[in-house]
Amino acid sequence: MAGSTIDHIVALTVFLGALLLFITLFNQTLQTAVLYQQHKVIASKCTDMLDNMMLNPGYPTNWSWIGPTPTSFGLQDPEFTQYKLSPFSLMRLRSLTGQRVDNTRNNMAYSNITMGFGNFLLVPYTQVVNYSTATALLGTNGSYGFQLTIAPTITVSISESKSSNPLILAVNVAGKGFPLSIANLSYCFLTVNLQSEPYPSYTTSYGPAYTDSEGNAILPFPEITDDNTPYALIVYAHLGGLVGLGYHQRVTSTQQYVVPLIDDLSQKSVLIAHSYDIHPFGATEEDLYYNATFVLVTEDFTLREMPMDNSTGVVGQAKPNRVMTIPTTNPGIFVVTYKNATEGGIIMMPWGTSSMAFTVTFGEDMTGKEWVATDTRQVIVDNIAYQAKLALWSLKGYQVIG
Amino acid sequence: MMRTIEILLVIIILTGAFIISSFFAVLPSPRQVSPTNLQRLALTTLQTLDVDHDLSDTVFKLSNDSEWNDLKVALSASLPPNIVYNLTVYEVQTGNTQLYKIANTISNAESLGVSTSAASYLVASSNVTFNFTPEKIGERGYGGTLYIMNCSDAYGWWITGYAPRNLAEDLYNLLSPYFQATIMVQNTSQLEMILNGAKISSSPYENIANAVVINTCGEAVPIPSGYIATQDDWDAKYCYFVGQKVREYNWTWASIVGYPFYYVSNTDNKDLKTQDNGWGIFGMRKVLDAGQPGINAFLEGLDGWPSYVYDSAGRTAELGTRPLSSGTIESCNYYGIYPSYYQTSSRALSESALKQLYDLNVATYIFDSYNGYVPGAVYKNINSGVFLALGLTRTPDIRLTALALLSYYRPRLYRSTYTTAGTSRLVVLQLGQMGGI
Numbered sequence: 045m046a047g048s049t050i051d052h053i054v055a056l057t058v059f060l061g062a063l064l065l066f067i068t069l070f071n072q073t074l075q076t077a078v079l080y081q082q083h084k085v086i087a088s089k090c091t092d093m094l095d096n097m098m099l100n101p102g103y104p105t106n107w108s109w110i111g112p113t114p115t116s117f118g119l120q121d122p123e124f125t126q127y128k129l130s131p132f133s134l135m136r137l138r139s140l141t142g143q144r145v146d147n148t149r150n151n152m153a154y155s156n157i158t159m160g161f162g163n164f165l166l167v168p169y170t171q172v173v174n175y176s177t178a179t180a181l182l183g184t185n186g187s188y189g190f191q192l193t194i195a196p197t198i199t200v201s202i203s204e205s206k207s208s209n210p211l212i213l214a215v216n217v218a219g220k221g222f223p224l225s226i227a228n229l230s231y232c233f234l235t236v237n238l239q240s241e242p243y244p245s246y247t248t249s250y251g252p253a254y255t256d257s258e259g260n261a262i263l264p265f266p267e268i269t270d271d272n273t274p275y276a277l278i279v280y281a282h283l284g285g286l287v288g289l290g291y292h293q294r295v296t297s298t299q300q301y302v303v304p305l306i307d308d309l310s311q312k313s314v315l316i317a318h319s320y321d322i323h324p325f326g327a328t329e330e331d332l333y334y335n336a337t338f339v340l341v342t343e344d345f346t347l348r349e350m351p352m353d354n355s356t357g358v359v360g361q362a363k364p365n366r367v368m369t370i371p372t373t374n375p376g377i378f379v380v381t382y383k384n385a386t387e388g389g390i391i392m393m394p395w396g397t398s399s400m401a402f403t404v405t406f407g408e409d410m411t412g413k414e415w416v417a418t419d420t421r422q423v424i425v426d427n428i429a430y431q432a433k434l435a436l437w438s439l440k441g442y443q444v445i446g
Numbered sequence: 447m448m449r450t451i452e453i454l455l456v457i458i459i460l461t462g463a464f465i466i467s468s469f470f471a472v473l474p475s476p477r478q479v480s481p482t483n484l485q486r487l488a489l490t491t492l493q494t495l496d497v498d499h500d501l502s503d504t505v506f507k508l509s510n511d512s513e514w515n516d517l518k519v520a521l522s523a524s525l526p527p528n529i530v531y532n533l534t535v536y537e538v539q540t541g542n543t544q545l546y547k548i549a550n551t552i553s554n555a556e557s558l559g560v561s562t563s564a565a566s567y568l569v570a571s572s573n574v575t576f577n578f579t580p581e582k583i584g585e586r587g588y589g590g591t592l593y594i595m596n597c598s599d600a601y602g603w604w605i606t607g608y609a610p611r612n613l614a615e616d617l618y619n620l621l622s623p624y625f626q627a628t629i630m631v632q633n634t635s636q637l638e639m640i641l642n643g644a645k646i647s648s649s650p651y652e653n654i655a656n657a658v659v660i661n662t663c664g665e666a667v668p669i670p671s672g673y674i675a676t677q678d679d680w681d682a683k684y685c686y687f688v689g690q691k692v693r694e695y696n697w698t699w700a701s702i703v704g705y706p707f708y709y710v711s712n713t714d715n716k717d718l719k720t721q722d723n724g725w726g727i728f729g730m731r732k733v734l735d736a737g738q739p740g741i742n743a744f745l746e747g748l749d750g751w752p753s754y755v756y757d758s759a760g761r762t763a764e765l766g767t768r769p770l771s772s773g774t775i776e777s778c779n780y781y782g783i784y785p786s787y788y789q790t791s792s793r794a795l796s797e798s799a800l801k802q803l804y805d806l807n808v809a810t811y812i813f814d815s816y817n818g819y820v821p822g823a824v825y826k827n828i829n830s831g832v833f834l835a836l837g838l839t840r841t842p843d844i845r846l847t848a849l850a851l852l853s854y855y856r857p858r859l860y861r862s863t864y865t866t867a868g869t870s871r872l873v874v875l876q877l878g879q880m881g882g883i
Contacts, residue, residue: 055449062457066464076473091483106769106788122769123787127490197494197524219523226516284513284520285500310766373788419483422490422524424497429524 082438083415089188090417090436096182097192098127098421098432108132109373110310113173117181127423129432131375131396132309134194134425135165137406138172147305149321149365154305157402162276162293162391165402167306175407190436191407197422197429198224198288200281200401207294211268215253215261217281217288220431223259227283228252232339232347233265236274236381238296238388243335243356244381246390250346255281272296274389278339278347278377286429289401295389299325302334302359302382304393307367314378314393316366318359330384331360336368340376341399341427350376375399375426398425413437484529484563488875491524492567502569505535505871509550518552521875528880530555536872538568546872558878567873574869581858582626588696589656590626593640594618599633600668600711601730603723604704604840610662613702613844617660620783620848624857625658627651634712638670641691658851659692660700664842666709666723666730667740674715679756681710681733682743686754689747689831698824698832699748700851703842705762705793706835707733707740734758748831749804761796762837763819768794771811777853785845789813791821793837800825806833810854812846822846824854 100118107114108130121130135157142156145166154166179185199218206212217224230252237245255261268275276293295301303322307313316336320329334357338350350371357366370378375396382388394400410416416437423432495501495517504513521531532553536546584590596614605613614630622628627649631637636646640659645652661667673684685707692699701707712718713729723730733740737758746755767788770778778784791813797820800806805828808815812822822836834850836842 051449055453058450059453059456062453062460066460069464070467073468073471073473077471080473087481091486095486104769106767109767109788126493219520221525221527221529222519222522224523225519227519283523284504284516285495285497286520286524287497420487420526422487422494424494427497429494429497 083417086188086415086436086438087417087419090190090419090434093182093184093188093190093436094192094419094421094432094434097434098129098423101130102133108136108309113177114181117173117178121426127421127432129194129423129425129430131394131398131426132373134397134404135167135306136172136309137178137192137404138169138174140175140191140405140407140409144169145322147315147317147321147365149317150315157397157404159400159402161298162295162301162389163291163400163402164304164391164393165306165397165400166303167309171306171309178406187439188436189408189410189413189439190434191405191410193403193405193433193435194397194423194425194430195403195433196288196401197431198281198286198401200279200288200290202277202279202290202292204292204294205262207271208268208273210264210266211275213263213265213277213292215255215263215279215290217255217259217261217290219286223255223257224281224283224286224288225255225257225259227255227259227281229254229261229279229281230344230346231263231277231279234276234278234379234381234390235267236276236383236388236390238274238383242358243333244383244388245335246337246379246381248347248349274381276379276390276392278392280341287427289399289428291392291400293390293392295387295391297382297384297387297389300330300332300384300387301389302332302380302391304378304380304391305365312370312373314368314370316357316359316368316380318361318365320361321365329361331358331363332382332384333358334380334382336378336380338370338372338376338378338395340372340374347377370395396426398428398430401428407435410435410437481561482879484877484879485565487525487529488531488563488565488877489567491521492565492873492875494524495520496567496569499572501567501873503572505549505569505873506571514550514552518554521552522554525877530558530878530880532558532876532878534874534876536874537868538870538872549871555878555880558876559880562876562878564874564876567875569871569873571869571871576861579860580623581860583624583658583855583857584626584651584653584656589653589658590651591653591657592621592625592628593631593657593659594621594628595637595660595662595668596630597633597637597663597668599714600663601666601713601727602663603666603709603711603725603727603730605662605664605702605842606840608841610664613662613842616844617662617848620845621851624852624855627653631659634668634670634714637668638672641670641688643695654695656696658698658700660702660847660851661706662702663711664702664840665704665706666711667707669710669712669715669718671712671715674712674718676717679734679754681731682739682756683754684710685733685740685743686747686751689744689749691747692744692833693748693750693827693829693831696830696832698834698851698854699744700834700847702836702844702847703838703840705738705741705837706833707744708738709733710740738762745800745804745806745833748827748833749806750829761799762793763796763817765791765794765816765819765821767791768813768816768821771814773810774812774849774853777849780859781849781852783845783849783852785843785849789821789843789846790839791837792839794819794821795823795835795837797823805829810850812836812850812853822850824850
């Protein structure tokens, strides 16, 4: 009798132990399967959402021009189909990466898509779409977080090999995975004349070039005989349907300079501010005399100047920010040459992000997010090749509670 | 002891079940769970490379042409480093059992791995010519005559940068294929003739009734000398008279820009050529020199009012930049005329005022109504007469006028049939992902 009972107890214990073990094992497999299923959903959502943003202009379709907030979010250029994005809609996304800029003259905050000194794109917070608005319009508020990066496919890097007599600039053109060899280059070279009174003047020259098998090109400019002559170089590179853009400039005044700020996109107006309105450097604020122009890129990748009204002026301590109107709704580059008594330089601002191949990062910081699904599309922004990359994650957790 | 043996048997069965079920329940690799959409990447890569038709040009080149190297470089440069590709171009054949024949292949890897995706893209040769034959307006019923003002003795206003003659030539090129007869009104004498029902050409297709009349002078309207008089309201009465004729002949009167009937112009008339429009243009006079009586007088005549009534009230609004209507965009694609999608309207007419005062209903919206005002539309009187008004700011885009008339009349286009043999190639881009799992 006792042996039978012990037999039962041992059998039952072993049975329960085995059952528990197998339940755990099966549960582990099921958990993994469910988890994978959830991740698959996030990946599908990522693809859908990226297409939704890229293939839809939003509503109103011209929201980048007429008002502060669209009622439907989309970035497609309303005048085109397929994956062509509006350079002005991209301009109106609040930058994730750029540090906020405040103009003390008008007490306004600006979204900052600046790409290094002298290449500014500052759009008032009142005119940009912020992340929370975008998530609400996309229907993902509280369920998914995302980060959208729209970066040029072609990188055109320019560096100074020799500063004068002659000035030699080295150009390198590379794609995402390979240098762009034997690519056609067309450039615009602007030289600033600081001796001109009272406003600086500039001269422009244009030319073609080619890259070698490693994507490099050397551009000599014998007309630059002085290390202190400010200049700017804008280079377009194109090969086999891919178009990229790069720029480089030299200035002699890096503390006192002019800062172009978008004033009102619907009015195409731009504010010209003194750098001290953004961040004073301590030294006395001097008046800056400026001379502005606007350049458009033509279909054959040459640049063409467009005259502007009131293209010259002065900004400084006792002078208000000046307002200028961009004469077109086509993308281009707003170029401002400036000088004070001893120094000067040149500043550029894209009118439409593509005209200076600016990278736009919009959304939330994805550092520390778990299981981020990503997807990529090749897109065109005003003929410039870009890649749009969307990173998406769930805000409702990713673990399965077993 | 038996129980323990039984339990051991159960455990063996459970273990077997677990192993067998695990064998069938294969979980996907992480890459399969969250894949990069290679198909979309391939398609968008092809679209990007063809943005300026470079891809279309290259795929028709011989396989030893240097442009294939450019394409290789562009593909490698545009794809991420871990993506390998195989691009195959097929020639599309007809009348053959083999529809697709390989024309060329390029690749940057011997193998694309086990998991690949492909996208296809059909391109047409630049040598392809596409012809169409338009239906002639009036071919199946009434009308069919287009009169374009090309008056040598009248100036234009708000057609800045153009002379009426330039606009008339452009309109002729754009619209003459769609009309049975396109006739240039060379001077105000000829205008007077058609206003009085007389033909001005030898064309057998010229037909005064149901014609379309385009005023290329912008805000000014040419006035024959016979209507220039000394009493105060001769100019407004002339506008009323034109409106009456539009009604009588069931014309379609087209105003291409700005305020319609804002000025009258005749540069040869001895009385008018000494007057200016207030902006230094002689031979032109603002109608009654106040408000907008010209358009109101015209609409009174168009609506069949028994006599002219002075009314200088302005019924326009400034709307700023407005997009084309969806119907117009459809017409752009159908007729292949592509003006800018957005236009600035500073002279948009009140839709309700035109309906209530002059029995004009919108027949075709060129721009959608906004706040009760229409930047551009074709209005039809409930009895007779049609009026196209484009209340846009200068400088005029004459393509909009052409598009508006085509949107209203909707002449059909008979496309020529052509074969795709030798003119089309199918490009297939297959992508594979290297590394990782």
